[in-house]
Amino acid sequence: MTSQSLTPPVLELRNLVVEFVTRHGTLRALDGISLSIAPGEVLGVVGESGAGKSLTGAAVIGLLEPPGRIASGEVLLAGQRIDHLPMEDLRHIRGKRIGTIFQDPLTSLDPLYRVGEQLIETIRTHLPVSEQEARARAIALLAEVGIPASEKRIDGYPHEFSGGMRQRVVIALALAAEPELIIADEPTTALDVSVQAQIIAVLKKLCRERGTAVMLITHDMGVIAETADRVAVMYAGRVIEIGPVRDVVKSPKHPYAKGLMGSIPALDERPERLLQIEGAMPRLTAIPQGCAFHPRCPHVMPRCHEARPVLEAVGAGQVACFLHEVGQ
Amino acid sequence: MTTKPMVSVTHARKVFDVSQPWLERALSGQDKQMLVAVDDVSFAIKKGETFALVGESGSGKSTVARMVTGLLPATSGTFAIDDVPLDPKHGYPLALRRRLQMIFQDPYASLDPRWRVGQIIAEPMKAFGLARNEDEERVRVSHLLKLVGLDPADAVKFPHQFSGGQRQRIAIARALASDADVIVCDEPTSALDVSVQAQILNLMKDLQRDLSLTLLFISHNLAVVRYMADVIGVMYLGRLVEVARVETLFAQPRHPYTRMLLDAVPDLAMTGRSRQPVQGEVPNPISPPSGCTFHPRCPLANSRCQKEVPLMIDGVACHAVQENRKT
Numbered sequence: 040m041t042s043q044s045l046t047p048p049v050l051e052l053r054n055l056v057v058e059f060v061t062r063h064g065t066l067r068a069l070d071g072i073s074l075s076i077a078p079g080e081v082l083g084v085v086g087e088s089g090a091g092k093s094l095t096g097a098a099v100i101g102l103l104e105p106p107g108r109i110a111s112g113e114v115l116l117a118g119q120r121i122d123h124l125p126m127e128d129l130r131h132i133r134g135k136r137i138g139t140i141f142q143d144p145l146t147s148l149d150p151l152y153r154v155g156e157q158l159i160e161t162i163r164t165h166l167p168v169s170e171q172e173a174r175a176r177a178i179a180l181l182a183e184v185g186i187p188a189s190e191k192r193i194d195g196y197p198h199e200f201s202g203g204m205r206q207r208v209v210i211a212l213a214l215a216a217e218p219e220l221i222i223a224d225e226p227t228t229a230l231d232v233s234v235q236a237q238i239i240a241v242l243k244k245l246c247r248e249r250g251t252a253v254m255l256i257t258h259d260m261g262v263i264a265e266t267a268d269r270v271a272v273m274y275a276g277r278v279i280e281i282g283p284v285r286d287v288v289k290s291p292k293h294p295y296a297k298g299l300m301g302s303i304p305a306l307d308e309r310p311e312r313l314l315q316i317e318g319a320m321p322r323l324t325a326i327p328q329g330c331a332f333h334p335r336c337p338h339v340m341p342r343c344h345e346a347r348p349v350l351e352a353v354g355a356g357q358v359a360c361f362l363h364e365v366g367q
Numbered sequence: 368m369t370t371k372p373m374v375s376v377t378h379a380r381k382v383f384d385v386s387q388p389w390l391e392r393a394l395s396g397q398d399k400q401m402l403v404a405v406d407d408v409s410f411a412i413k414k415g416e417t418f419a420l421v422g423e424s425g426s427g428k429s430t431v432a433r434m435v436t437g438l439l440p441a442t443s444g445t446f447a448i449d450d451v452p453l454d455p456k457h458g459y460p461l462a463l464r465r466r467l468q469m470i471f472q473d474p475y476a477s478l479d480p481r482w483r484v485g486q487i488i489a490e491p492m493k494a495f496g497l498a499r500n501e502d503e504e505r506v507r508v509s510h511l512l513k514l515v516g517l518d519p520a521d522a523v524k525f526p527h528q529f530s531g532g533q534r535q536r537i538a539i540a541r542a543l544a545s546d547a548d549v550i551v552c553d554e555p556t557s558a559l560d561v562s563v564q565a566q567i568l569n570l571m572k573d574l575q576r577d578l579s580l581t582l583l584f585i586s587h588n589l590a591v592v593r594y595m596a597d598v599i600g601v602m603y604l605g606r607l608v609e610v611a612r613v614e615t616l617f618a619q620p621r622h623p624y625t626r627m628l629l630d631a632v633p634d635l636a637m638t639g640r641s642r643q644p645v646q647g648e649v650p651n652p653i654s655p656p657s658g659c660t661f662h663p664r665c666p667l668a669n670s671r672c673q674k675e676v677p678l679m680i681d682g683v684a685c686h687a688v689q690e691n692r693k694t
């Protein structure tokens with residue numbers, strides 16, 4: 040699904056490095072991220088907190104908070120570099136070509152404006168339609184995301200909506216300008232499980248119908264299993280495994296990905312014990328040399344202390360681990 | 368039943384007054400507003416078992432936990448630990464208080480940042496006079512730190528020097544410091560990453576077995592509860608809707624809400640099992656639906672459900688189950 044086809048990926052990251060320059064020196068938060076998302080594809084980005092998931096999303100849309108900056112590498116949207124564009128151009132791309140959904144709907148919605156006003160404004164900024172057409176579109180979109188009586192609710196304020204309904208409005212807003220790509224950072228993390236299931240279903244259905252590609256960032260493997268086509272697993276600012284969702288979820292290859300999957304309690308069985316990886320994710324100030332996972336890895340070898348494994352093709356995916364090097 | 372329950376809760380009820388201040392109410396002509404956070408909740412926990420409360424946000428889990436521990440006065444209902452009743456005015460007698468401890472979700476907030484870990488863990492020993500002198504105290508602190516997988520040398524450090532999972536280990540050590548045998552855990556791993564959650568859940572299971580602890584374990588995560596619990600109580604809008612042993616609940620969920628919750632959990636096993644789409648959201652608890660409060664979301668609701676609150680009979684509170692009605 041990647042570079043063989045003629046159409047370029049919707050999104051491609053090439054060796055992306057993000058750094059924070061602080062008093063204590065330069066901290067490397069993303070260390071050579073390479074991945075791509077094909078048109079219409081949902082790429083899940085998973086990992087534990089601090090792995091660099093949100094920074095990856097923020098770097099794509101030019102929303103890194105200073106002193107965070109892209110130190111090297113490239114971000115390509117439909118084959119064109121966008122990482123060095125001026126702020127103004129990036130802001131336009133953000134509304135028009137890349138839609139965003141965050142954990143807290145109120146980061147996307149202005150409490151002072153009716154949801155309809157916000158939708159209509161987004162539609163009219165990016166599409167050549169009249170006020171009336173925009174309103175009709177907005178009502179249709181709200182209905183599509185599952186807001187009942189949308190022709191009435193369009194005139195409501197964000198605080199009049201429940202948490203789940205607000206996140207539906209945010210999805211409508213993200214899709215309003217018909218973007219090629221949606222970046223969704225923990226879109227259901229704040230929601231109850233029964234609401235989460237509905238939001239995921241809506242997001243998936245609408246993006247599939249429109250052929251919109253999605254970068255779905257979450258720490259919830261269940262959400263990924265249910266939604267993504269491919270998954271990238273992150274650890275300490277690196278992608279350590281990437282591949283088709285079934286491979287990564289059912290038979291992960293990287294020792295960390297294996298441990299991660301085994302540590303999640305399941306609904307359909309009750310193991311005697313959960314698989315346990317000792318220790319915790321390192322802090323940015325103390326990322327181990329070589330393979331960043333080596334102090335916790337049950338298979339660590341002498342070379343893992345010094346040399347850093349890179350992503351290499353294994354089966355239908357890629358894994359960054361010396362155990363899976365060609366010829367091993 | 369031969370063994371007496373270790374924890375028993377009968378007809379627990381908690382009503383919060385959530386009215387505007389008097390003056391504002393007078394000006395706007397509003398009535399007093401009452402929120403029934405917990406209503407008619409009864410259950411018992413056998414010694415050495417884990418009873419889990421699950422439910423979505425606002426269903427009343429924490430409120431039950433706080434009433435059981437005596438942290439929050441109940442509006443009505445009775446509570447007892449090992450047959451010793453909770454006195455509504457004076458709480459549990461001192462001898463019992465030593466045996467009952469609580470672990471919270473947020474290991475950051477529950478440990479005093481100015482205290483060294485050793486002092487934090489020794490505090491319950493001091494409070495209940497369990498160590499004869501400082502040497503004995505130190506020995507016990509070391510022992511507890513080892514028990515929860517930390518280093519005795521950690522006693523001199525401060526909480527901020529530890530990760531979230533390590534802080535939860537400290538909270539567990541403190542809970543065990545007074546030789547407690549009943550522990551109420553409110554979302555003890557919800558703030559942790561899954562790999563760290565696995566460490567803490569495994570630790571809690573080991574400790575429970577080795578020390579025959581009785582646990583009231585609260586979580587919104589059904590998979591976590593499946594791993595930890597012997598018996599599960601499912602809550603919805605302040606009421607218990609189903610109580611069953613863990614194997615039974617997952618093999619044969621009976622209440623329509625339990626089934627909906629199970630269907631809502633993302634299918635990590637990727638079995639492709641068929642599931643009912645989930646509908647609606649939890650209503651505002653200040654003005655809950657009449658009758659069975661689940662009726663607006665329930666595929667089996669009928670006119671009786673809109674009027675009559677179903678009673679808990681044989682582990683389920685549902686008219687359809689009791690009428691053996693499938694549609």
Ligand SMILES: Nc1ncnc2c1ncn2[C@@H]1O[C@H](COP(=O)(O)OP(=O)(O)OP(=O)(O)O)[C@@H](O)[C@H]1O
Pocket residue numbers: 383384385402403404405422423424425426427428429430431587652
């Ligand atoms: N001190 C209080 N004053 C007013 N209402 C309260 C108070 N404490 C809890 N409530 C209300 O009581 C209900 C039950 O709350 P509780 O905290 O027990 O829920 P919970 O099941 O623990 O939810 P969560 O999963 O979010 O922790 C909620 O509607 C809540 O808003």
Ligand SMILES: Nc1ncnc2c1ncn2[C@@H]1O[C@H](COP(=O)(O)OP(=O)(O)O)[C@@H](O)[C@H]1O
Pocket residue numbers: 059068086087088089090091092093094095104105106107322323
């Ligand atoms: N503004 C910042 N200054 C310094 N470090 C930061 C900043 N923002 C994020 N980081 C660090 O970058 C790493 C990755 O963060 P993030 O992408 O938010 O992780 P995730 O979303 O996977 O939980 C973490 O170690 C985090 O502490």
Ligand code: SF4
Pocket residue numbers: 293294295330331332333334336337338339340343348359360361362
């Ligand atoms: S490279 Fe070495 S340390 Fe890293 S995951 Fe593979 S075996 Fe473990």
Ligand code: SF4
Pocket residue numbers: 622623624659660661662663665666667668669672677684685686687688
């Ligand atoms: S009592 Fe009626 S509405 Fe409530 S769960 Fe049972 S069938 Fe559904």
Ligand SMILES: [Mg+2]
Pocket residue numbers: 092093094
């Ligand atoms: Mg994040």
Ligand SMILES: [Mg+2]
Pocket residue numbers: 428429430553
């Ligand atoms: Mg709670």
